[in-house]
Amino acid sequence: MNQDELKRLVGEAARDEVLQLPAGAVLGVGTGSTVNCFIDAIAPHRDRFAGAVSSSNATTERLLKHGFQVLDPNAVETLPVYVDGADEIDPFGYMIKGGGGALTREKIIASMAKQFICICDSSKQVPILGHFALPVEIIPISQGVVTRELEKLGGQVSLRHAKNTRADLEQTPSEPFVTDNGAWILDVAGLKIVDPIALESQIKQIAGVITVGLFAKERAHILLVSNVSGVSKILL
Numbered sequence: 763m764n765q766d767e768l769k770r771l772v773g774e775a776a777r778d779e780v781l782q783l784p785a786g787a788v789l790g791v792g793t794g795s796t797v798n799c800f801i802d803a804i805a806p807h808r809d810r811f812a813g814a815v816s817s818s819n820a821t822t823e824r825l826l827k828h829g830f831q832v833l834d835p836n837a838v839e840t841l842p843v844y845v846d847g848a849d850e851i852d853p854f855g856y857m858i859k860g861g862g863g864a865l866t867r868e869k870i871i872a873s874m875a876k877q878f879i880c881i882c883d884s885s886k887q888v889p890i891l892g893h894f895a896l897p898v899e900i901i902p903i904s905q906g907v908v909t910r911e912l913e914k915l916g917g918q919v920s921l922r923h924a925k926n927t928r929a930d931l932e933q934t935p936s937e938p939f940v941t942d943n944g945a946w947i948l949d950v951a952g953l954k955i956v957d958p959i960a961l962e963s964q965i966k967q968i969a970g971v972i973t974v975g976l977f978a979k980e981r982a983h984i985l986l987v988s989n990v991s992g993v994s995k996i997l998l
């Protein structure tokens with residue numbers, strides 16, 4: 763089974779999970795290739811839901827294409843669930859997210875939800891976070907100062923470029939990658955994140971930082987994880 767098939771499997775498992783919600787629920791929907799499989803899997807059931815709150819322009823586009831009603835987050839008070847992928851998840855449900863650049867809106871929508879359902883294949887499970895470079899969304903003029911602060915924490919910092927996403931790390935950098943919020947992303951490699959709660963709050967306090975892709979406060983409560991033997995549901 764290849765990784766795409768594992769993503770499809772876990773997307774379908776998440777569909778089965780949200781179909782247990784009472785009819786008329788509003789869904790919180792994350793971003794990324796795994797979430798795309800979830801969106802495709804729930805598309806035939808869209809009429810059971812009052813709509814969805816989206817975490818990125820890409821997700822909004824896909825939801826609309828499938829005929830979902832996409833609601834303004836300001837018009838919604840709470841969400842029963844938020845479904846999203848992760849770049850890394852540890853045994854406590856703490857995650858690194860933002861490989862696709864959607865971390866800020868993802869964190870906002872996750873904070874509105876009663877339950878975070880993380881969907882991924884087992885390659886994303888790690889004992890300690892930090893092998894995947896930690897994304898930090900910043901105000902562009904703060905690049906220099908934030909870089910220096912992050913280096914003091916022991917990280918090797920690089921500005922993400924438009925073609926320098928997870929899928930093609932080797933390509934020659936071009937223009938800076940610009941997020942849906944018009945901001946930039948610093949990727950911080952070489953951190954061994956033993957205390958995600960402390961590091962999340964420490965990085966958040968650096969002037970110029972919009973969001974750090976460490977999801978400790980907005981951790982996952984349920985993990986649906988696929989491997990060659992199928993999908994497991996883990997309560998965190």
Ligand SMILES: O=C[C@H](O)[C@H](O)[C@H](O)COP(=O)(O)O
Nearest residue numbers: 794795796860861862863864
């Ligand atoms: O910004 C992107 C998100 O945090 C994604 O949820 C994360 O990068 C995982 O994406 P994928 O399912 O494509 O591996």
